[in-house]
Amino acid sequence: MKKYILLIFLMLTTASSSSYIYATKTADPNGATTGTISDVTAKTVGKPTIDEIGTQVGHNKIAINMVWLLLTGFLVFFMQAGFALVETGFTRAKNASHTMAMNLFVYPAGMLAFYACGFAIMFGGVGTLGTLGGFDGLNQEVSISLFGHTFGLFGTKGFFMNGMTDVAVLGFFLFQTVFMDAAATIPTGAMAERWKFASFAIFGFIVGGLIYPIYGNWVWGGGWLATLGSNFGLGHGHVDFAGSSVVHLTGGVLAFVGAKMIGPRIGKYNRDGSPNAIPGHNIPMAVLGTLVLAFGWFGFNSGSTLAGTDLRFSVVAFNTMIASCGGALIATLWMWFIRGKKPDLSMMCNGLLAGLVAITAPCAFVSPAGALAIGLISGAIVVEVAFFVERKLKIDDPVGAIAVHGANGLWGCLALGLFADGTYGDGLNGVAGAVTGLFYGGGAGQFIAEFIGVSTNLIFVGLAGWVVFKLLDVTIGNRVPADVELAGLDVHEMGAEGYSGIKLDKNSETPLSR
């Protein structure tokens, strides 16, 4: 038997090497001569007309944009893994399966809701997809007219992706879906270890299909926050490059409302209101998740140019990197010397993510020094807000989602109004000139537009979230019974432990409220 396999192998080798001998193109080991004029699509190979060259160049440009869009979209998709690892690492072993399940299920639930109606609401009236070849099928925005100005409310083209077969729009859908999933998975961290899975599942559909897309339309889909500039002269309208408000503030506000309504975990607070520590069960897992998120964030921010031919993405990537390092540095030092005695690792993780969240909106519009300043400030914000939420508001947020995504999403948008340096964004949202903030002589207009944007988010997402959580609470209930919470949600909610076969000291995992 062996000798027949050997014989076949030898025959294949001979056949494949002899085909090289008869090939007209010589091998090109260093790549210098691969790709010539004969590779340009033309009627007469090697002699393209000027039109044929132009077509090829245009095609290549869009191809570069599309490759960039999809590659960065895949990176953002990988952030789902980061969220799952961070949230599960910062919570207790008895709830590992449940926390992981929420982070996984938000992907199919949110994605299908986004497919059914979310995408149409958010981008149904966005207009031409310029960097992706000019698809213009997304052209119906429902708007109202007030004071002689048009206020875009939501789009109506593309329900169930009806008629959306263009390569541009499908790639664009993928890219936008993974952003939506990032927003939808933020509340699962703040409400972890006590949220009923059924309630969460319905929530996942609603946030992906309605709450996120409506606010997203106002900022990215040509809605009324985007046109604040062209309508009222407020800078370029509410500018949010990659989603400090659209993605992170939305997630943070939902996390805040949800965690407030569901109440703290059993044992979190003593009778006098002082908090107990409930340490996460796998800090290495959380650190890995943090770094996965930071890796995905390079796609999140740089990909938001929607064009690989817009070389500004290099600035975006640099700003993303420096802001995250600034956030981690200050959060660590702040915990070490101001708020505590140790360089708390969980807060180090939160600090890195805080810097990333804060730079998400301004990443394309600020100078490297501005990005560093934004990151450094975010590090202090995340620690102070985490303490404020835990000790003053008495809201139990196991992973720090409110401080990371809520507070820094808000800070990131306001920072854009302050630090935008006037070198990028000409023509953005229909306003001529680059985006310029208060500190760079742009006046208060841009800052006011940002302020209106985040205030709208707080009010709209806060109210919508409150209504949804309240409806879920009175119908199926948000919170698992106390005995289930003490025993761990894994078996009761999901059917099996996250760590089957491993003995867990469940008693020691819940502190006693004194």
Next chain:
Amino acid sequence: MKKIEAIIRTSKFIEVRDALREVGIDFFSYWDATGVGNEIEKGEHSYRGTVYDTSFIPRQLLTIVVRDVNLQKTVDAILKAAKTGIVGDGKIFVSEIQESYRIRNSEKGDTSLYNSEK
């Protein structure tokens, strides 16, 4: 026959094991034991800025069954090897054993404790 139960520091386990081997103990069982007591922890626990105290003290629990003739030298070996002189070194308890059987050949009494065939 006597049963010796010794609670020792986790950090002293290797030394005690070697000392017991030297005095001729072929076999003993041990468990990871956790105590709750008043010993002050060296490193203070803190998580996200909240200081907390687990008050769990990790120790090893050794159980050795010996013939009466070997009792004192075994106890002495543990006393010597497990000592640091600081509070928390542990305790040794000695109790009477009524009978002992070797499951393989139903042998009973003192000879079931050691390998006479060797």
